[in-house]
Amino acid sequence: xxxxxxxxxxxxxxxxxxxxxxxxxxxxxxxxxxxxxxxxxxxxxxxxxxxxxxxxxxxxxxxxxxxxxxxxxxxxxxxxxxxxxxxxxxxxxxxxxxxxxxxxxxxxxxxxxxxxxxxxxxxxxxxxxxxxxxxxxxxxxxxxxxxxxxxxxxxxxxxxxxxxxxxxxxxxxxxxxxxxxxxxxxxxxxxxxxxxxxxxxxxxxxxxxxxxxxxxxxxxxxxxxxxxxxxxxxxxxxxxxxxxxxxxxxxxxxxxxxxxxxxxxxxxxxxxxxxxxxxxxxxxxxxxxxxxxxxxxxxxxxxxxxxxxxxxxxxxxxxxxxxxxxxxxxxxxxxxxxxxxxxxxxxxxxxxxxxxxxxxxxxxxxxxxxxxxxxxxxxxxxxxxxxx
Numbered sequence: 001x002x003x004x005x006x007x008x009x010x011x012x013x014x015x016x017x018x019x020x021x022x023x024x025x026x027x028x029x030x031x032x033x034x035x036x037x038x039x040x041x042x043x044x045x046x047x048x049x050x051x052x053x054x055x056x057x058x059x060x061x062x063x064x065x066x067x068x069x070x071x072x073x074x075x076x077x078x079x080x081x082x083x084x085x086x087x088x089x090x091x092x093x094x095x096x097x098x099x100x101x102x103x104x105x106x107x108x109x110x111x112x113x114x115x116x117x118x119x120x121x122x123x124x125x126x127x128x129x130x131x132x133x134x135x136x137x138x139x140x141x142x143x144x145x146x147x148x149x150x151x152x153x154x155x156x157x158x159x160x161x162x163x164x165x166x167x168x169x170x171x172x173x174x175x176x177x178x179x180x181x182x183x184x185x186x187x188x189x190x191x192x193x194x195x196x197x198x199x200x201x202x203x204x205x206x207x208x209x210x211x212x213x214x215x216x217x218x219x220x221x222x223x224x225x226x227x228x229x230x231x232x233x234x235x236x237x238x239x240x241x242x243x244x245x246x247x248x249x250x251x252x253x254x255x256x257x258x259x260x261x262x263x264x265x266x267x268x269x270x271x272x273x274x275x276x277x278x279x280x281x282x283x284x285x286x287x288x289x290x291x292x293x294x295x296x297x298x299x300x301x302x303x304x305x306x307x308x309x310x311x312x313x314x315x316x317x318x319x320x321x322x323x324x325x326x327x328x329x330x331x332x333x334x335x336x337x338x339x340x341x342x343x344x345x346x347x348x349x350x351x352x353x354x355x356x357x358x359x360x361x362x363x364x365x366x367x368x369x370x371x372x373x374x375x376x377x378x379x380x381x382x383x384x385x386x387x388x
């Protein structure tokens with residue numbers, strides 16, 4: 001099968017990949033896929049309009065992730081928080097996602113949701129930021145989901161140094177009913193978060209972050225770090241208190257970081273879920289192997305599965321990184337998880353046709369076009385709309 005792709009000419013598709021069925025979650029790592037929302041293609045999702053969500057398709061995609069043994073991190077930046085998903089839609093997403101998880105088991109072990117301050121964009125004092133955080137934490141907890149404390153644009157804007165971060169987060173630990181995941185999102189994902197934890201110097205910010213965690217270790221399940229710096233993450237992981245997990249958010253270096261000991265909370269796992277699930281099962285087998293030879297053979301298989309996904313992820317997350325959601329939704333559409341290539345805030349227009357053509361090619365090479373005929377048909381339709 002071939003398709004004419006801009007920039008690549010007549011492109012021959014690879015042999016289709018059949019991923020193994022997964023009947024249980026991974027045991028060697030805790031892994032979350034940060035899930036996107038599916039926009040209602042008939043809704044008014046123009047920039048600045050309230051988000052119109054296709055709830056059935058959105059929940060169906062979460063069931064897809066759970067069926068592969070992955071946990072879901074919901075209402076995160078992958079779901080377009082701070083980029084079109086308003087608080088009314090976010091609150092409904094949290095409620096619906098947790099209710100869907102409850103129908104399958106214990107919601108807190110299947111879904112954790114982001115709690116931030118985005119519903120109060122004008123919060124101008126530490127007390128106001130704390131109150132905004134507390135409201136969203138209580139919303140997540142009342143739904144029965146786990147809590148991920150997201151980085152706050154409002155706190156980044158008004159904080160004068162590490163002490164202000166410690167003051168706010170210290171109060172939030174008192175609001176939380178169980179240990180939370182702390183999220184450190186780098187400025188490549190959101191320029192408004194530059195200098196988070198009180199310094200633009202990463203070493204100084206890390207010192208502040210670790211001080212907060214060590215002082216509150218009993219209330220910190222783990223930390224989700226999205227700085228795209230493998231060496232920094234390994235050092236941070238080693239410095240965490242015993243029992244506090246490092247959930248990699250590094251969409252460039254996740255195979256090696258997971259293999260070396262990080263857990264994961266990744267936006268790219270939305271797009272590469274079948275490959276990720278297969279690789280994690282192999283990693284489980286490797287860590288349970290009784291022989292060095294068996295372990296090395298299985299780790300090589302793990303690498304073989306994930307290696308082709310890395311160029312795809314690096315393309316999707318290329319600069320400007322915060323537009324990665326477009327590639328994520330594009331692949332969900334190609335793979336039949338939603339009926340339209342549409343996003344809230346009209347974000348489907350954030351990447352070029354050449355970018356999307358490269359995403360198509362790399363997804364094919366990674367074995368991540370579930371139905372090649374459907375994917376080709378939809379890609380041709382997109383090209384035709386653009387005059388090609």
